[in-house]
Structures are given as C-alpha cells and as structure tokens.
Amino acid sequence: MDMLTIGAFAKACRLSPKALRLYDELDLLRPARVDPDTGYRYYAPAQLEQARLVAWLRRLGMPLAGIRTVCTLDPAGAAREIRAYWARAEAETAVRRDLAALLIDHLSAEPGPRKDTAMLELRYFAHTDQGRVRPANQDTAYAGRRLFAVADGFGPAGAPASSAAVEALRFLDTEELPAGNVLNLLEDAIQGATDAVRDAADGTGEAGTTLTALLWTGSQLALVHIGDSRAYVLRDGALFRITHDHTMVQSMIDEGRLTPEEAEAHPQRALLLKALTGDTSTPPDLRLHEPHPGDRYLLCSDGLSGVLREPRIRELLTSSPAPEEAVRTLIDAANEAGGPDNISCVIAAVLPSAA
Numbered sequence: 001m002d003m004l005t006i007g008a009f010a011k012a013c014r015l016s017p018k019a020l021r022l023y024d025e026l027d028l029l030r031p032a033r034v035d036p037d038t039g040y041r042y043y044a045p046a047q048l049e050q051a052r053l054v055a056w057l058r059r060l061g062m063p064l065a066g067i068r069t070v071c072t073l074d075p076a077g078a079a080r081e082i083r084a085y086w087a088r089a090e091a092e093t094a095v096r097r098d099l100a101a102l103l104i105d106h107l108s109a110e111p112g113p114r115k116d117t118a119m120l121e122l123r124y125f126a127h128t129d130q131g132r133v134r135p136a137n138q139d140t141a142y143a144g145r146r147l148f149a150v151a152d153g154f155g156p157a158g159a160p161a162s163s164a165a166v167e168a169l170r171f172l173d174t175e176e177l178p179a180g181n182v183l184n185l186l187e188d189a190i191q192g193a194t195d196a197v198r199d200a201a202d203g204t205g206e207a208g209t210t211l212t213a214l215l216w217t218g219s220q221l222a223l224v225h226i227g228d229s230r231a232y233v234l235r236d237g238a239l240f241r242i243t244h245d246h247t248m249v250q251s252m253i254d255e256g257r258l259t260p261e262e263a264e265a266h267p268q269r270a271l272l273l274k275a276l277t278g279d280t281s282t283p284p285d286l287r288l289h290e291p292h293p294g295d296r297y298l299l300c301s302d303g304l305s306g307v308l309r310e311p312r313i314r315e316l317l318t319s320s321p322a323p324e325e326a327v328r329t330l331i332d333a334a335n336e337a338g339g340p341d342n343i344s345c346v347i348a349a350v351l352p353s354a355a
Contacts, residue, residue: 002045003033009043013051020051028068029054057082061089063259119353120291122216124148125323126346129331131303132339139301140166140209141344144173148214148346150229152301154275155207157200162209164196165276172215182222183286186215190224190276190284198278208277211284212243212299214348221291226284227275229344230305232313233289234296239314242289246274270302295350296326303341304334323347 010017023029024041029051031041043051050071057067062085070078126143130136138158140151147169153162169189177185193211201207210227223231228245244250248271249263263269274282291297296317304313308330316333320326327345334343 003042004045006031006041006043009048009051013048013055015051015055019055023054026064026068028064028071053078060086061259063261065262065265120219120293121351121353122348123323123351124346124348125327126150126344127327127331128301128342128344129303129335129339131342132335134340134342137342138162139303139342139344141299141301141346142166142170143346143348144170146177146216147173148216148297148299148348149211150213150299150301150344150346151209151211151276152227152229152303152342152344153207153209154272155201157207158209160200161197161207161276162211164200165193165209165211166213168193168196169213177215177217182215182217182220183288186213186222186224186286187283194276194278197276201278206277208275210272210301211276214289214297214299216348221289221297223287223289224284225286226282227272228270229299229301232298232300232310234298234314234317235292235294237314237318239310239317241310244285247272270306291350293350293352296323297348297350298330299344299346300330301342301344303339303343304330304345306341307334307337307339317347323349 004012006017006020010020020029020041024031029047032044032047033042034040035042053071054067057070062070066081066085070081073081124143126141126148128137128139128141136159138153140149140153140162142149149166149169151162151165153159155161172185172189197207197209210229212225212227212229212231213223214231215222215224223242225231225243226246228247230241230245231243233240233242247269249258249266249269251273252258253260253263258266274284298313298317312333313330316329317326320329326347330345331343
C-alpha cells in the first residue's frame, strides 16, 4: 500500500505537521505506520477523509473531546452529534450577545445617580449546606440589609478563614456609607478581611478563602471578588455571570489553550490563582453595578456552579420567584447532582420600593 509522508499528508488534508503530531498524541488520528528507527510518521491515503473531518471540526470550534466522539460514530451518528454541538454553540453565542448588551448598557450609562434607583429595595436570603460528601462545611454565606457575601474556605483552617473574612465586612451592613467612594471603602475593608484570614490560620498551617460580596449603597451595588465563588445577575430572563474565576483553567481559557468544555474535565480545574490567604499582594476585583427593577443577584460557591450548568441555574432561578425558595431549590438541585462540595447561595432581589 502506498504511504504518504507526514509532509505530503499534511499538504493534502490542510493540517500542519505540528497538528498531526498533536492529534497522534491525543489518539485522534494515528499514523498508519511509524518507522521504528527514525520515528517518522506515514499515513494511508484512506485516512485523508478522517483528517479533513478533524480539521473542519476544529475550525468549527469543537473541543478535542467532542471530536474524538464524532470520529467514533457512523456518518448518521456523527451528523447528530455535530448538530447537537452547533445548537449548544448557538445558545452560548446568544448568551454572550446578551452579556455584551449588558456591558454596553452598563458602560454607556451617564455618570451620576439613576433617577429610579432611589425607589428600589432588596429582598434577600442566604443559606449554606455541607453537601453530601465533605466531612465539614468550610463555606460561609451572609445576607443583611446592605451586605451580601459568600466565602469558600480551604486548608486546615478553611472554616475559620471563610467566617473571619465575612465577619470582617459585616460592619458595612449597618454603617452609613459615604457617597462617592464606596469602592475605596470596600478596598479598605478587604485589608481587614485579609488580616482576619491571616489570624484565623495562625498556627494551623496553610488556609485561605474565596470571597465574593455585594454592598448595597441604596442606588448601586459594589462588587468585590477574589477566587472562584461567583456572582450572577438574572435580568429580563437572561442569566449573566458578572465575576471572573481566578483559577488556572480560566486563565487557560482566556489564553485560548482550553475551551470551556475541556476545562470542565480538567484535573486541576479547582486550582486557584488568587484567594484571600493573608497575603496582600493579590488584590481582588472591584467594580460598581447599576441594578434594574426585577434583577435577581445570585452569589454562590463552586459547590453550586461546579455541578449545575448556567442554563439549569437560570431555569431554577426563573421558576422560584421568592429568594428563600430559590436558594433552597438551588441547593437541593446541587445535592441531587451529587453534592460533592459545600454549597452556599445568597440571592438579593431588586424590587420597586413600596414606599
């Protein structure tokens, strides 16, 4: 049987030799023969169709795990799998389109207080659950008149660390907030939380916590975020994530080295790049958000977001109008999905004031 060198095969199927070597390593496209002395790869002409299929699927944006599945199917099954993938891709594109519209609306807003925010109020609820696997709960969830927070502790003193971080912010719940510099106030409070986490871990070994919190000024919500707990807003039936995970896999997604689908199965998906550990060299994200009547803000630890995909979270939030009902429904769903981690949720619903 005539064989094609890797160079000739690459030219025929429009894949680079580098890509062919990668697909060989990933068991997507094995060469027909490898020279035992030189290690040089040779391909059969009959492999061209599969190589072109792999190239087309990569151009389509399909993750390698999906391509591997397609390549094992008969043509009809492969067509169904590609159709299903593209339906998911279109749905995700629609979500990104809506998020772009949300950001454009936020960034285009005129400076100064919104006319309608003075007549808004919040209804809220917080709860934390141990889950079904972990021997203890290292999460902390809090909701008060102004402050809403979720912290997910880790290490030998994870529970005291998460509790200390939230406790260090609780003075903001009752204090009158000065106008105009709420982000500076939050930044100073985070320094206190950092010191509190360091004290909580003293003598117990490595410990730290994520922290995601919202502070209600009466007209705006100020967000502080570090780690991989998350904040979402449900607006007009669409769910938007308004935090960015500080994890290794998220950085690889940002760099184009992983797709979101591939990240879900990555063995180090929980590895944090930033958290509150008592080290002041890792500043959190800080920003302001303009609430709209009808918005529902969700803060959660990765015990929820790690097992429920965003379409499911949106569905459950939409179907449970009261904050307490929604929180309990989300936690129940995470436990039904296995509950592999502690689960914490806080929901703050923005309502027109009854006054």
